Amino acid sequence: MASTTVLQPRRILCPNFNDDEVKALRSLCELLRKHLKHPWQVVTHGEADLLLVNLDAGWAPPQVPTVPLVGCALRPRAHPVGTIHRPPRAAELLAVFSEFIPTTDAAGAARTQDVLDAGQVDDRYVLLGWPLDFERWPPSWRRVLAALSRSSASMDEIAQCTGLTPVDIGRCIAMLDRQGLVERQRLAAAPVVRAQGRWKGLSERVGHLLGFSR
Numbered sequence: 001m002a003s004t005t006v007l008q009p010r011r012i013l014c015p016n017f018n019d020d021e022v023k024a025l026r027s028l029c030e031l032l033r034k035h036l037k038h039p040w041q042v043v044t045h046g047e048a049d050l051l052l053v054n055l056d057a058g059w060a061p062p063q064v065p066t067v068p069l070v071g072c073a074l075r076p077r078a079h080p081v082g083t084i085h086r087p088p089r090a091a092e093l094l095a096v097f098s099e100f101i102p103t104t105d106a107a108g109a110a111r112t113q114d115v116l117d118a119g120q121v122d123d124r125y126v127l128l129g130w131p132l133d134f135e136r137w138p139p140s141w142r143r144v145l146a147a148l149s150r151s152s153a154s155m156d157e158i159a160q161c162t163g164l165t166p167v168d169i170g171r172c173i174a175m176l177d178r179q180g181l182v183e184r185q186r187l188a189a190a191p192v193v194r195a196q197g198r199w200k201g202l203s204e205r206v207g208h209l210l211g212f213s214r
Contacts, residue, residue: 007038007039009038009039009041010038010039010049010100011040011041011042011043011047011048011050012025012029012040012042012048012049012052013042013043013046013052014042014051014052014053014054015053016053016054017054021054021087022042024087025052025088026041026042028088028090029093031090032090032094032097035094036094036097036098038097048067049067049068049100050067050068050069050070050096051067051068052070052072052088053070053072054072054073055086056072056074056086068100070082070083071083071084072084072085072086072088082165095139095140098138099168099171123155123184123185124152124153124184125148125152125153125154125155125173125184125185126148126152126182126183126184126185127145127148127149127152127176127181128180128181128182128183130145130181131175131179131181137175138172140162140168140172141168141175143161143162143163144158144162144164144172144173145172152185155169155170
């Protein structure tokens with residue numbers, strides 16, 4: 001009889017949320033559970049995989065956090081890129097969970113860092129193919145796929161096309177790299193222009209998903 005692997009929930013710590021906010025966050029985690037490959041739970045103490053911080057209340061950590069931190073605020077645009085609404089909205093929280101890369105995944109973190117370092121020296125990226133399950137990828141990553149569909153691009157060019165941060169782009173490219181779907185080129189290489197026929201169907205699908213009109 002085949003054994004079933006039980007995934008341990010990833011833990012969210014909210015060091016300066018009030019009781020009502022913690023309760024609401026627990027409800028959201030339960031609501032999103034069926035949409036995620038990995039369950040999440042809110043903890044009030046101990047170790048955590050992710051910190052969710054109320055930026056409106058102010059928070060001075062005793063030391064530099066060793067896990068990813070996401071800020072929440074009533075007006076996210078007044079804070080650094082990556083800040084989400086307070087109270088958290090389901091769609092934003094789903095994106096945070098879906099794009100999460102645990103710091104304990106040394107190989108994945110190192111690969112992502114390699115991608116980011118490469119971006120700083122203006123390497124270009126060539127998309128070799130679309131992942132078959134791209135519709136399950138975080139919505140923001142589809143913008144990276146769309147940006148690379150016509151020609152190769154540098155990290156800065158992808159950021160300009162998508163409005164994403166280098167960290168978000170790096171995570172997407174790291175996942176493509178794991179699947180052998182992206183190739184890195186030196187800046188001196190000429191951009192690779194792709195024939196439209198092969199990509200037309202996929203472009204229409206991703207355009208529909210992103211709400212673009214043709």
